[in-house]
Every structure is written in C-alpha cells, then in structure tokens.
Amino acid sequence: MITGSKLRAPEGFKGLTKDVEYYFLAGDGRANRARLVFFDEEGTTASLLTLSRPEFDLALTNGDLVECGSDATPPWLMAIRGISVDQLEKDRVRATKSYDEMVNKRYLAIAELVDHAEEILSNDNPESIINAHAANQSPSQNAARLRFWFFSYLVFGRSKWALMPKFDRCGRGKREQNADGQMLGRPPKSGRKSRSPATAEMQASILDGFIKYNDKTKSDAEIFGAVLVGEFGCVPFTTSTGNKKFYHPEGKPFPTKGQYDYYLGQAISTKAYRKARRGTSGARAKSGFVGSFSHDLVNVNQVVEFDGYNPKGKISGLLEGSAMDSACIVRGVCGQSGAVVALGFSENKETMEAYRMALFSMAISKVKFASLFGLTIRKEDWPTYGLPQNIVFDRGPGSTMGVPTRSEAVARDEMMSWLSRLELTPTHSGQSKATVESSHPRTKSDNDQPTHFHSSLNFVEICKRHILQAIYDNHASDAEGKMTPEMLDVGFSPTPHNIYKFYSDLGYDSGTEVTFDYAVREFLTPHPAHIKRSGVYFYGRKYNSSKLIDTSVFDRIALNGQIPVTAYVMTMCVRHIWIELEGVLYELDFVKPASVHPSSVDISLSDLQVLNENRLRGNAQLREEQPAILQDRNAQFLHATGKAWDSGTRKLGRPAKGGASERDAADQKRLMGKGND
Known part of the structure; x- marks a missing residue:
C-alpha cells in the first residue's frame, strides 16, 4: 500500500x-x-x-x-x-x-x-x-x-x-517573501536599514559562490568572505571604532552571515553540506556507526539503489545475425526488501536513457511494462509499484539526473518533485551500493582457454529474458537476513518478493504514484514523427490506434500533407510509441502487414533507425536509376521497331472518320480474323 x-x-x-x-x-x-x-x-x-x-x-x-x-x-x-x-x-x-x-x-x-x-x-x-x-x-x-x-x-x-485550482477559481496574488521589499523577522541590532532583503538573485549568488569558493582546507568564515568579495563585489574596511566590516562601493545589496547560512541550508541538505565541507571520509566519521544497509530503513521504496551491468556473451544482430556486444542491464533494488523494483536497458554500455527507462518501469504497473515488450505476466508475479523517495546512483550516466531545489522545482515545472534525495556513491567507497551489487546475476568462469558465447537472441529478446530473470530473482533469492520476528510469526519463505509484499500490504511503503501520462512525458525519449493520411510514421514505420482514428485527425490531412508531432519511445523496443495530440497522449501500435514475420515487431530504436536509413538509401538509389531504366526501355523499343518510343505527331481536333479510316479498320479486322484461324 x-x-x-x-x-x-x-x-x-x-x-x-x-x-x-x-x-x-x-x-x-x-x-x-x-x-x-x-x-x-x-x-x-x-x-x-x-x-x-x-x-x-x-x-x-x-x-x-x-x-x-x-x-x-x-x-x-x-x-x-x-x-x-x-x-x-x-x-x-x-x-x-x-x-x-x-x-x-x-x-x-x-x-x-x-x-x-x-x-x-x-x-x-x-x-x-x-x-x-x-x-x-x-x-x-x-x-x-x-x-x-x-x-x-x-x-x-x-x-x-x-x-491546480478548479476552473471557477482564479487565485490571488503571488506570495513572495520579499515582494514588497520589506525585511521579515526581528530587526537587526545594528539598525533596520543595515541589511537588505534576500532576493532570488541574491539566493542564487549565495549558492553559486559557495560552489565556486568552497575549499575543505578553509574555514567557513574564509569561504563567506570569499563569496562576498568574489561574487558580490564587496570590499572590507575599518570603521571609526576600529571594527572590520564589508561594504559595497556602489551601494548594492549583499547578504549577512545569517542570510548566507540560512539560504545555503535551504539549497543544500545537511548531509550534502557536510560532505562538501569535510569530504567523504570526514562526513562519514561525523555520521557515527553506519551499520547494515537496511537497519535504518522502515519502508519499502524508501531507498532504491541503481546500478548497471553487462552480461557476458554476445548477442545476434537483427539484420545479419553477427555477434554484437550484449545489452547493458540497469537494475533498481529496494534497500529494505532486496527486491528488484526497476529495470532498464541500453545497448552495449550504460546510458542515461537506461536509467530513465528504469524509473519509467517503477512509475507504471509491471504488467503494463512487460506488455510493452510483448510479455504477459500477472500482477502477483511482480507487484512492486511506485517511485521512491530516495535513490542511489553511482558516478555514471545516472549522476546527471539532478534533484531540484525548492526554487528550481517551481521555476522548472517541478521536474522530479517526487524525489527527495539523489545520492551519488563516493569514488573511494566500493560498497556504497552493496544491495544492488549483490543482486546482479553471476556467471561462472574458469582458467581454461578463453571462449565466448554467441547467443541467438537479439536486443529485444535479451530484454524479455532479463524481465523474467528479475521476476525469478525476486521469487527465488534467499533474503533470510531481512526477516523480522513478525515475518517469522506469519510464516512465509524468505524471498524479496514476500518481504516486499508483507511491508507494502501493511502500508510500510514510501512509493509515490504518478499518472501514466506523466511517466511517459517524464522518462521516455522524445523523437520526431509525422501523421499522414494512412497513419503515424516514425522512422518509416507505420503506427496507429483506434482512439487516434476516433479523433478524426486523418480526415483533416490533405492528400499529400502531414502533421509533425512528438513521439515518446522506449529506445530498446519500439513495438509501441506514444504521441501527443492537442495535449492528450495516445498509445500507438505497430501496424504489421500480414506478409511481415512476427519477430520483426520487436526491434530496438537503433535497429529501426538502421532500417530507415536503408529505406531512404534505397529510395535515393531508385530515383537515380529511374532515368537510366527509362532510356534503356526506349532503346530496346527502337531496336525492335525502328521507331522511337513516342514517335508520331500531335494534331488539333478529333481524328477524322473518312473512307481511309474505314478501309484501315476493315483491313485490321481481316488480319485479326486470319490470325485467329
């Protein structure tokens, strides 16, 4: 729950x-x-x-x-x-x-x-x-x-x-802390006009200055002074009483130490600030006993660790069947239960799209996710659902997925607002993602002569296999160390699936539900597509759906016209795509001709792009060959008849019907009759 x-x-x-x-x-x-x-x-x-x-x-x-x-x-x-x-x-x-x-x-x-x-x-x-x-x-x-x-x-x-307000409401004025230019809180001891309101620009400069001048070898006072001088242009001076203070030569506002500390604390979490000031080792020393990876967790989906791995062996290419590097598998594992709750794929190496696909798999029902690859599973097979509050990535492609601050969330349409914390593993801490690292399937090796395994599966078929592998791992892995006395009292086998279900059914679940439309727009990759009279074309492939037909959009397109749209795609399987039309998302299926082999439905985006390049190259070759083919046809006709293909004259009016035409018709009739005999 x-x-x-x-x-x-x-x-x-x-x-x-x-x-x-x-x-x-x-x-x-x-x-x-x-x-x-x-x-x-x-x-x-x-x-x-x-x-x-x-x-x-x-x-x-x-x-x-x-x-x-x-x-x-x-x-x-x-x-x-x-x-x-x-x-x-x-x-x-x-x-x-x-x-x-x-x-x-x-x-x-x-x-x-x-x-x-x-x-x-x-x-x-x-x-x-x-x-x-x-x-x-x-x-x-x-x-x-x-x-x-x-x-x-x-x-x-x-x-x-x-x-969102209802349509009969228009809201009130925007509540901004410093809209009227007045200071909030108690007045400063040095006078009401001795400081300035912290505007949004000032808050941004505080954060930028800290990032720019932060140095673990310097004190907080040194960094604050460097920010005032380097970021705000302040100059230190000595007052008549001998005190040292800052002032701005042009009278521009700058923050006090209290404002600096407050807004820096709003923008950066305590843990992130401690790491920035003390380093990874120093922050870990201050954090006390760490213990096991799940002893401090209460709910499932409270922390999910992500990591990618490359299975050994080669897979078959779609067109030639040659040996190719295997797909990279990105897994997300629940820190509390050890269950695999997310799955993403990319070709050859870890990419940002694989991590986004893994988050997409968490945001939607696993039954729906499997169906997008042509697999049919039951809800009980893989019941994990909901986006986590906290995620842990390594310093790979996933590290570019940032968490917005409060002001950034408002300004940037609150992208990833469901996420409270994104944690990146330190460079010198090899066990910071032990839960997910230990969940990866293992391949036995020996010291014999090197060999390689060439699988007959292509990219999409490998993805299907790893979906079933994740379900198997959830139902068959030994998670006895995560069992509690309450679980032992209920009595069930110690698998990640059963542990996850036990916590979630009782409401110990930090997962956040989002709409399917949000998940598509947020996590899938946008690509250009076109709506034509006969369907939606994406890299030369035709897609359609009954709901899209019901919108009558095809009736509004001219004979040779087209409407450009944005298509959202799972890069590892283009069996389905989603397009946005007039603000509404439509799921489209590949329109497969009867003569096409069923296996051609499941291909990756890169394979589809290769096929599209071949299609365009073939069209260009045909345009280049057509003039030569026409001239060769005309030459063969000239050689056979002694006359040009289009020999003759064009005359005005209709053809005359005199005696000559009647005699020619009679002669032709006699010849045709003789030929029949």
Whole structure:
C-alpha cells in the first residue's frame, strides 16, 4: 500500500463513514500510528484521521478496511486528467494569470511544511503545527486552506499540479517573501536599514559562490568572505571604532552571515553540506556507526539503489545475425526488501536513457511494462509499484539526473518533485551500493582457454529474458537476513518478493504514484514523427490506434500533407510509441502487414533507425536509376521497331472518320480474323 491508496470501511469502522473513500498517508514508519485523509466532494477541505498502528493492521487483516485502488489525479481535477498544462493554457481566453503562477503560489505557501513532512506527520497533533504555520505567515494564511493544499500535495504524487485550482477559481496574488521589499523577522541590532532583503538573485549568488569558493582546507568564515568579495563585489574596511566590516562601493545589496547560512541550508541538505565541507571520509566519521544497509530503513521504496551491468556473451544482430556486444542491464533494488523494483536497458554500455527507462518501469504497473515488450505476466508475479523517495546512483550516466531545489522545482515545472534525495556513491567507497551489487546475476568462469558465447537472441529478446530473470530473482533469492520476528510469526519463505509484499500490504511503503501520462512525458525519449493520411510514421514505420482514428485527425490531412508531432519511445523496443495530440497522449501500435514475420515487431530504436536509413538509401538509389531504366526501355523499343518510343505527331481536333479510316479498320479486322484461324 503506497501513499495515496484509497481505503473504504464497508461496515463502518472507528468513526469512518461507510463506503466513503479515505486516502492512506504514509508518515514516519516508526510512529505507532497510521494516518488517513478525507477530502470533501467539493475539493475544498481535508480532514486528518489517526488510527493506532496495531488497530490499523488488524483492520486490514480482518477486512474492516479494504484497499480499493489508487489514483494520482485528485477527484476534483478528473475533468482535465491526461491533458497537458500547455494545452489548457491555449484553451484559455484573456487569462490574467497562468496556471503555473497559480500553482506556484500555493506550493510556495506549503514549501516549508513539505520539507518537514515526516516530522509533522509523526507529531501527536500535526494539524496544530500546520495551523501555527498558517498563522505565522505574513500575511497570515487560512489554516483550513493550507491543510488542504498540504495533504493534497502529499497524497496525489507529491506534484505541484495536485494544487491546480478548479476552473471557477482564479487565485490571488503571488506570495513572495520579499515582494514588497520589506525585511521579515526581528530587526537587526545594528539598525533596520543595515541589511537588505534576500532576493532570488541574491539566493542564487549565495549558492553559486559557495560552489565556486568552497575549499575543505578553509574555514567557513574564509569561504563567506570569499563569496562576498568574489561574487558580490564587496570590499572590507575599518570603521571609526576600529571594527572590520564589508561594504559595497556602489551601494548594492549583499547578504549577512545569517542570510548566507540560512539560504545555503535551504539549497543544500545537511548531509550534502557536510560532505562538501569535510569530504567523504570526514562526513562519514561525523555520521557515527553506519551499520547494515537496511537497519535504518522502515519502508519499502524508501531507498532504491541503481546500478548497471553487462552480461557476458554476445548477442545476434537483427539484420545479419553477427555477434554484437550484449545489452547493458540497469537494475533498481529496494534497500529494505532486496527486491528488484526497476529495470532498464541500453545497448552495449550504460546510458542515461537506461536509467530513465528504469524509473519509467517503477512509475507504471509491471504488467503494463512487460506488455510493452510483448510479455504477459500477472500482477502477483511482480507487484512492486511506485517511485521512491530516495535513490542511489553511482558516478555514471545516472549522476546527471539532478534533484531540484525548492526554487528550481517551481521555476522548472517541478521536474522530479517526487524525489527527495539523489545520492551519488563516493569514488573511494566500493560498497556504497552493496544491495544492488549483490543482486546482479553471476556467471561462472574458469582458467581454461578463453571462449565466448554467441547467443541467438537479439536486443529485444535479451530484454524479455532479463524481465523474467528479475521476476525469478525476486521469487527465488534467499533474503533470510531481512526477516523480522513478525515475518517469522506469519510464516512465509524468505524471498524479496514476500518481504516486499508483507511491508507494502501493511502500508510500510514510501512509493509515490504518478499518472501514466506523466511517466511517459517524464522518462521516455522524445523523437520526431509525422501523421499522414494512412497513419503515424516514425522512422518509416507505420503506427496507429483506434482512439487516434476516433479523433478524426486523418480526415483533416490533405492528400499529400502531414502533421509533425512528438513521439515518446522506449529506445530498446519500439513495438509501441506514444504521441501527443492537442495535449492528450495516445498509445500507438505497430501496424504489421500480414506478409511481415512476427519477430520483426520487436526491434530496438537503433535497429529501426538502421532500417530507415536503408529505406531512404534505397529510395535515393531508385530515383537515380529511374532515368537510366527509362532510356534503356526506349532503346530496346527502337531496336525492335525502328521507331522511337513516342514517335508520331500531335494534331488539333478529333481524328477524322473518312473512307481511309474505314478501309484501315476493315483491313485490321481481316488480319485479326486470319490470325485467329
């Protein structure tokens, strides 16, 4: 059960209304309680309900509470589900404020609450903390409205678009801390005008300056001084009383030490700051006893480690069947259960697309993911679902996937807002991803004469095999070391699959659900495609779907016209593609002629691009050969008849029907009759 899962009490339970949907809100797993949220039908208020953890677990076991699915879209926003925000903006008339501005205003109001969500939810009275936060705002916020925004954001995918206003609301002015140029907080001891508001530009300069001048060999005071001089252009001077201070020659604003520390702490986590200032070894020394990799974890999907490996052996090329380097397999393994929860593929070596495909596999149902490769599995075979809160990458292609700060998340459409922390393994710490490293399949080796194995499988078939391998590993690996007394009391085999299911069924799951459309737009690779009258063409391959036909888009295209669109693709298998038309995503299937072999459906994007290059090269060759073929035809006709292919004269009017034409017709008739005899 993940955050946002819907629950019903069929017969009523502990004050819960019968057959009303409640949403599970995963908080601090150590707290001996479970949190449920109820939203009214109008989408205006939210109420928090608390149950003791044993009582909640027993209710799930006895059927007093029944899980009835989940949905990353709030019920009050179902009318715009699946439609992109860009399309919604295009449909508006004389809008004075964009949806992005409206949503950003709401997100900024709860941003500090989101940063401390786990602490708030583990408190005995979280609503009082939210109410106090609303009252402490300047100007003060409506407490009920702030609670509604906060719970909506946590329940519905941790996406700022869950805060989208309904169409009959236009929002209020943007809440920016320094919009009026006034200082917040208590006045400084040296006078009200002795410092300046920390604008967004100043905050960005603080972070840029720290990154630029940070040096583990220097003190914090030295770095702060270097930032003021190098980034803000300040100059030190001595006052009349003999004190040393900074001033700006042009009177421009610069931060105080308190502002510098505060906004640096907002932009960089404590752990990241400690590593930056003390180095990896120093930060590890300050962190105390590390222990096992899972002893500090409470939920599944709390931390997921990613790593790629290259299976030994060669695979067969699609066109010639020659030996080629095998695919790179990227796995994501849950730190708590040891289950493989993500799978991505790339050709030959690790790429960013493989890591994004692995995240895509986590964001959607595994049944759907397997079907995209032509595999049919059951939900029970691979039940892992939901994006993790924290991920661990090595210093490979995945390290380029950054986590946005609060201001960046608002400014950049909150990309990857579901992710709380991205951790990169240190260069001198070989066991920082031991959970995923130990899960990779092993190949036995010997000291005999070197050999190599040439598999008859192609790229896509290798991907299918590793999907089934991941399912096998989840069901057959020995995870006895992760078993707890509660698990032993229930009694089940110590496999990652059973451990994951045990935690998730009881709500110990930090996974975040997102919509399928979001997963496609966020994680799959965009490529150009064209809609023509006969279908959608992607690198020369034809795709279509009944839903796309129902839009009548093909009726609007001229005979030889085309509409350019963006296609989202899984690079290792182009059996299906997704295109966006008027803000709505459509899943398209490959249109396979009856004469084409079924195996040609499953090819990778690179193979499709090779086939497209061959197609274009063949078309160019035909255009080059056509004139020569025509001239050769004309020469053969001239040699056989003694006349040119187009010999004759063009005359005005219709052909004459005189005596000569009648005699020629009679002669031809006689000759034809004689030939028949």
